[in-house]
Amino acid sequence: MTAKRIDGKAAAADVRASAGRAAAFFRASTGRPVGLATVLVGEDPASEVYIRSKRVACGEAAMESFHYALPADTSEADLLGLVARLNADPAVDGILVQLPLPSHMDAARVIDAINPDKDVDGFHVVNAGRLAVGDPAALVPCTPLGCLHLLKAELGDLSGKHAVVIGRSNIVGKPMAMLLLAESCTVTIAHSRTRDLPALAREADILVAAVGRPEMVRGEWVKPGATVIDVGINRVAGAEPRKTRLVGDVAYSGAAEVAGAITPVPGGVGPMTIAMLLRNTVVAAHRRSGLPAPEGL
Ligand code: NDP
Numbered sequence: 001m002t003a004k005r006i007d008g009k010a011a012a013a014d015v016r017a018s019a020g021r022a023a024a025f026f027r028a029s030t031g032r033p034v035g036l037a038t039v040l041v042g043e044d045p046a047s048e049v050y051i052r053s054k055r056v057a058c059g060e061a062a063m064e065s066f067h068y069a070l071p072a073d074t075s076e077a078d079l080l081g082l083v084a085r086l087n088a089d090p091a092v093d094g095i096l097v098q099l100p101l102p103s104h105m106d107a108a109r110v111i112d113a114i115n116p117d118k119d120v121d122g123f124h125v126v127n128a129g130r131l132a133v134g135d136p137a138a139l140v141p142c143t144p145l146g147c148l149h150l151l152k153a154e155l156g157d158l159s160g161k162h163a164v165v166i167g168r169s170n171i172v173g174k175p176m177a178m179l180l181l182a183e184s185c186t187v188t189i190a191h192s193r194t195r196d197l198p199a200l201a202r203e204a205d206i207l208v209a210a211v212g213r214p215e216m217v218r219g220e221w222v223k224p225g226a227t228v229i230d231v232g233i234n235r236v237a238g239a240e241p242r243k244t245r246l247v248g249d250v251a252y253s254g255a256a257e258v259a260g261a262i263t264p265v266p267g268g269v270g271p272m273t274i275a276m277l278l279r280n281t282v283v284a285a286h287r288r289s290g291l292p293a294p295e296g297l
Contacts (some may be wrong), residue, residue: 022294146272167210219254
């Protein structure tokens with residue numbers, strides 16, 4: 001069997017287009033654009049690339065982005081002061097503080113200073129709690145939300161399926177498990193202490209790998225016909241000297257021989273993350289303005 005390749009780029013383009021339409025409706029209804037504030041502390045090149053792509057995506061969806069680039073030696077108090085101003089700014093619907101922060105800052109304290117209703121990354125403990133108790137006001141972390149979108153587009157109703165999520169981070173693994181539970185999957189969360197992970201993975205109708213270990217999940221770990229979602233983004237040495245390439249946490253070619261459908265890396269989950277950031281921002285804007293939830297999002 002050769003698995004269907006799930007096209008995350010196409011799915012992300014659809015979500016971005018829907019977010020753009022909702023942003024246009026918001027502007028027509030309120031007389032102002034949806035606003036996203038992005039905050040970058042220091043000069044980490046990967047973070048600069050991420051922030052630039054997020055701002056470009058915002059512009060394409062006719063949302064306004066306000067960018068704050070702060071020097072690496074900014075004090076935590078100054079950053080908290082900026083977050084407080086953004087919380088109070090009516091033109092700002094979403095606040096994104098790019099992680100990682102410099103080591104002299106406590107990232108949890110900074111994230112928890114963001115107004116949960118503007119926390120479009122969905123990392124605030126209030127949003128984690130809302131997700132856990134099934135409160136629809138939750139803003140959900142973008143990457144697992146994107147994974148769920150791909151799974152529902154592929155499989156429709158997920159209820160009763162056994163989902164194995166490998167990884168228990170607050171950003172991906174745990175919220176992914178909560179989302180799948182809310183869809184009435186039977187969910188198993190695996191991690192570095194899990195015993196006989198290959199056998200456990202082989203029981204999964206839905207296998208989500210969010211580990212950060214290049215190509216760890218092998219074809220033999222996959223149940224025939226399963227749907228495999230590869231969240232991993234790992235840069236490894238390429239075939240030519242000094243060249244690198246991106247691989248996921250799943251060994252794609254082996255897994256694709258067994259799975260029913262699988263996301264590639266790149267071009268699978270990755271593009272969904274920014275699309276879901278736009279989705280969360282436009283949804284946050286609608287909620288804050290008392291407008292009904294935008295359609296299709
Ligand atoms: P973390 O490092 O925070 O978490 C990794 C998880 O994997 C941990 O729970 C860890 O277990 C588990 N793990 C590590 N080694 C093993 C092992 N040998 N067997 C089983 N479990 C193991 O990573 P993130 O959740 O932040 O990210 C995971 C991956 O997803 C990374 O490749 C990252 O680059 C990628 N990513 C991609 C995004 C996208 O937009 N596509 C966005 C965010 C992340 P334990 O808790 O026991 O240590």
